[in-house]
Amino acid sequence: MPDIKKIYYFASTHWDREWHKTFQGFRFVLVSRINEIIDVLEKDPSFTTFIMDGQTIVLExxxxxxxxxxxxxxxxxxxxxxxxxxxxxxxxxxxxxxxxLIRNLMIGHSLAEAYGSNAMKYGYICDIFGHIAQMPQILNGFNIKGALLGRGTNYHNCPAYFIWESPDGSRCITFKVPEEMGYATFWYDVYEPYQFGRDPDKENIIKRACTYVDKERKRSDVPFVILMDGMDHERIHALAPWVASRLSEIYGCPVVFENMENLVKELNEYTDQMPVKRGELNETAKMPSNHNMLITNTVSSRYDLKKENDTCQILLEKWMLPMMAVGELNGFGIQKTYTDIAYKYLIKCHAHDSICGCSIDAVHKDMHYRFRQVKSIGNEVTNAVISHLSRNTSDDETSDTRLLTIFNPLPYPRHETISVTIDFNQNFKTKFKELAGNEIKNGFKLINEKGEEVPYNLTSISYNSFTSRPGYFFRNEADLYTISFTADLSPMGTTQYLIVPYDKPVRYLNEMATSDTSCENEYIRLNINSDGTINILDKETGKEYKKLLSYIDDGEIGDGWHHAGLVNDRAVSSLGSSCIIEKIDDGPAACTFRVTNYMKVPKRVIRSLHGNNRSDEIVELKISSEITLAAANRWVDVKTTVDNVALDHRLRLKMPTGIDTDEYYASQAFCFVKRKTGFDRNTGEWKEPSLAEKSFENIVMKRDNNGDGLAFISEAGLHECAALDDKDGTILITLLRSFSKTFLTDGEPDGQLQQLLEYKYRLVPLRPSDSFADIVRCKDCLQAGVRAVSSRVKESGLPLERTSAFSLTGDNVVLSLIKRPENQEKSSIIVRVSNYNDDCSTALLRCMYPIEKAYETNLLEENLATAVSDGDTLKIELKPWEIKTYRIILKGL
Incomplete structure (x- = not known):
């Protein structure tokens, strides 16, 4: 064991902004803590450095x-x-x-600068419940080369110092905190007995500190020891300089209070002694310690929060920020402060104890308020840009001809079946009455730019409804017609259709249904089975995926952190429940079936002195799924609603893929991770045994050895999957966990989710040619959808136009974001792309204006190198799994 070269003493605290108290409750403590920090540091110049938990929100x-x-x-x-x-x-x-994650770090850097300093260039992620594969690359994008973490790693296979590597090869020199109490172990072992009066002898602090140092130096041959005296909401330890001085005397080496980034510079000399850990860090905890748990099931608690968060992220990333950029290019700038305010509301909800759904009910109520602010800002800004771009189509109230303008926010052309709602004036002249039933309908045809009639399904009518339209201050009363049709959409731009009055009945009699329970298009045959499950046949590959979409309901006595089942549990399958199958829409554009399962499940868990049991009292869990196959689509769309009237239970969606392989793929930020199916059965004696349940961002899929397979794509809110190692290749998706247990309370009601819950997802049969990028783009289309505006125009109509602000072509390259730069540089646009492939990839980004200059930047949008462009086209080159950001300066603005 080498001599200790230096001991780093990181005086700190860990600040959970909201958790078992509300933000205001914890802020009351925060104010006194920071007042004390200021007082101690001002009085003692030898106390040179205090680490404020890697966060800047506490300053505000x-x-x-x-x-x-x-x-x-x-x-x-x-x-x-x-x-x-x-x-x-x-x-x-x-x-x-x-x-x-990028925006969080950007705000942190900006706020640090506003308070007079550069942000600490260190990946301080001390209490996060596991770590994604691309985090080192994200940190490197901010010139951060080191990290500090604990959860997701174990003593038996991970020393104190290691190299953490992303799929692209980006690296961080990483310190693993001790497992006993994590970042608080030094405080617990050394200060806690003195602080709480169990051992008032100050000299014993030094004895315990020496014991700690000796233990820590055994965890690595690297000659540095790290001490951290922070605990959750812990006060500053005024004794720290005295402790440091005594330890320096005893060990004959410097004991320093310094910025953590200085440690990374010294560790660079010892990287050859550090093992490399690649990808995500998500091991469950082996050692029976107080702290080092992965805490897997936070990804399935409080579905309501997860869905709201995803919805807000989609709104900002797919609509508000790109539309602000497009608006700027069209002479309609919007203040950047709207973006700043919206993101601060959102990222306040991203604190780990908040978004994980493991706080008290009052905290999560506050989160819903913030999410509403994000949605309000995002929609107002988006609609303002849409209104501006539609300004040349203002209503001509003398005409019933309408111009339908469809906005696609993605930089890819889209050929798919879409659904839009048209707001007709109530005195629309060309109406017709069906032969029976006296239902009166507007007669109209949909005409594309080639003058061709486009068949559509009339999905629903809502008469005398108030509706909001871009550019109008008040809501107007209208008749709302929802139609679906196959569209060819321009990349990141507009596509126009005419809605032409027709004085005869308009009926499209072609149908996709082949029976009362089946339908098909060019690519897929869909069958609804008598038990409510579905079969999907991929007509190109001949692969059929059978008995998809059943449900399993079991008991839940856990909390926001953990799923906990019962010893005396009863798992209920929907395969034994009654169901109703209805065909609710059929036509040339799409066919939709509604399957309603009525599952009889225990009402609650009965807790008694003799144990926990699911009740004998039964309630009926109504699960209704609208299952749609559209004419142009190579996937099946599903909207499921659950009327959650049961308590203390977990509900999961079951999909036996029939793919008997031992691997599956799950999406994460900027990548996919490949995992083994099932779980490690050798971990039964671990503190936290391995689980089949793991996280996914929004895509989970299995493929066979030929590359055929099935992908599940969630629109929003679903983040826990389990890929079983059974012969059926089953994938389970956790829809909800109902629980009442919250930390340090006697139980609260909101986690039971007694409400109507809605889920939207997509089932995609995969062919060998389908790349990761193809699947991500399919996800983007599901999440973004389209927005449409219709305006009355002269009967002769207008020349139908297509516009496209940006288009991206490249087999493996996916757009992450298009936005205005943070510095609001005139004529400048920021574009971020990523490569979803193991090989180098190229792409072309075409812009609506010629490019004057282009630069590669880091994630702080600081120029790094000149990029290659030609006319209106940016040439993109990416290493495997690389994330790259560009600044494009356009001419002619």
Whole structure:
């Protein structure tokens, strides 16, 4: 064992902004903690550095209450005495998008600068519940080369220092905190007995500190020891300089209070002694310690929060930010502050104890308020741009001819069946009445730019309904007609159709249904089985996926962190329940069946002195799924609603893929990870045994050895899957966990989710030629959808136009974001792309204006190198699994 070269003493605290108290409850404590930090540091110059938990939001929270002390705080930050950043809030990695992680770090860096300092260039992720594969690449994008973490790793196969590598080869020198109490182990072992009066002898602090140092130096041959005295909401330890001085005397080496990024510089000399760990870090905990648990099931708690968060991220990333960029190119700029405010509301919800759904009910109520603010801002901004882009189609109230303008926010052409709602004026002239039933309908045809009639399904009519339209301040009353049809959409732009009044009945009599329970298109045959499950036949490959979409319901006595089943459990399958099969829409564009399962499940868990049992009292769980096969689509879309009237239970969707392989793929931010099916059965004696349940961002899939397979794509809210190692190749998706247990309470109701819950997802049969990027683009289409505006125009109509602001072509390259730059540079656009492939990939981005200059940038949007462009086209080259950001300066604006 080498001598210790240096001991780093990281004086710190860990600040959960909201958890078992609300934000305001914890802020009341925060103010006194920071006041004490300021007081101690001002009085003791030997206490040179304090680490503010890697977050900057605490600065705003504190200064809102203590504005008169802001300058004192800023002076300590400017002098490097208080180290802040790089995060705004310490997030969960699995439950938020890659763009949200980037934005979180961007805000953290900006706020640190506003308070007088650069953000700490260190990946401080000390309490996150496992780690995604691409986190080292994201950190490197901010020039962060080191990280500190614990969960997802184990002593038996991971030393104190290791190299953590992303799929693209990006690396971080990483310190694994001790397992006993994680980042708080030094505090617990050394300070806690003195602090709580169990051992008032100060000298014993030094004895315990020496014991700790000796234990830590055995975890690695690298000659540095790290001490961290922070605990959740812990106060500063004024004794720290004295402890450091005594340890320096005893070990004959410096004991320093420094910025964590200095450690990385010294560790660079010892990387050859460090093992490399690649990809995600998601091992469950072996050692029976207090802290080091992965805590897998946070990804399935509080579905309502997860869905709201995903919905907000989709709105900002797929609509608001790209539309602000497109608006700028069309002479309609919108203040960047709307983006700043929306993202701060959102990222306040991304703190790990918040988004993970493991806090008290009051915290999660506050989150719903923030999500509403994000949606309100995002929709107002998006609709304002749409209104501006539609300004040349203002209503001509003398005409019933309408111009339908469809907006596609994605930079890819789309050939698919879409659904839009048209708001007809109530005095629309050409109406017809069916022979029976007296239902009166508007007679109209849909005409494309070639003058061709486009058949459509009339899906629903809502008469006398108030509706909002871009450009109108008040809501107007209208008759709303929802139609579906096959469209060819321009990339990131508009496609127009005419809605022409027709004075005869308009009926499209072609149908996709082949029986009361089946339908097909060019690619897929869909059959509804008598038990409510479905079969999907891929007509090209001949592969059939059978008995999909049954449900399993079992007991739940866990909490927001963990699923806990019962010893005396009863798992109920929907295969034994009654069901009703209805055909609710059929025509040339799509066919939709509604399958309603009535599952009889125990009402609740009965807790008694003799144990826990699911009740004998039964309730009926109504699960209704609308299953749609559209004419142009190579997938089946499903909308499932669950009327959750049961308590204390877990409900999962079951899909036996029939693919008997021992691997599956799950999406994460900017990549896919390949995992083994099932779980490690050798972990039965571990503190936290291996689980089949694991996270996925929004896609989980299995493929056979030929490359055929089945993908499940979630629109929003679903993030826990289990790929079993059974002969049926089963994939389970957790739809909900109902529980009442919250930390340090006697139980609360909101986690039971007693409400109507809605899920949207897509089942995609895979061919060998389908790449990861193809599947991600399919997900993007599901999430983004389209937006449409219709305006009354003169009967002669207008020349139908197509517009396209940006188009991206490249087999394996996917757009992550298009936006205005943070510095609001005139004529400038930021574009971020990623390569979903093991090989180098190229792509072309075509812009609506010629490119004057283009640069590769880091994630802070700082120029790194000149990029290659030709006319209006940016040439993109990416290494395997690389994320790359470009700044494009356009001419002619």
């Amino acid at each position: 929270d504190y200064c809102e209450i203590e504005p008169d002390k802001k300058e004192k705080l800023m002076k300590l930050i400017r002098d490097g005495r208080i180290v802040v950043g790089p995060w705004y809030t310490m997030p969960d990695e699995f439950l938020v998008s890659g763009e949200s």
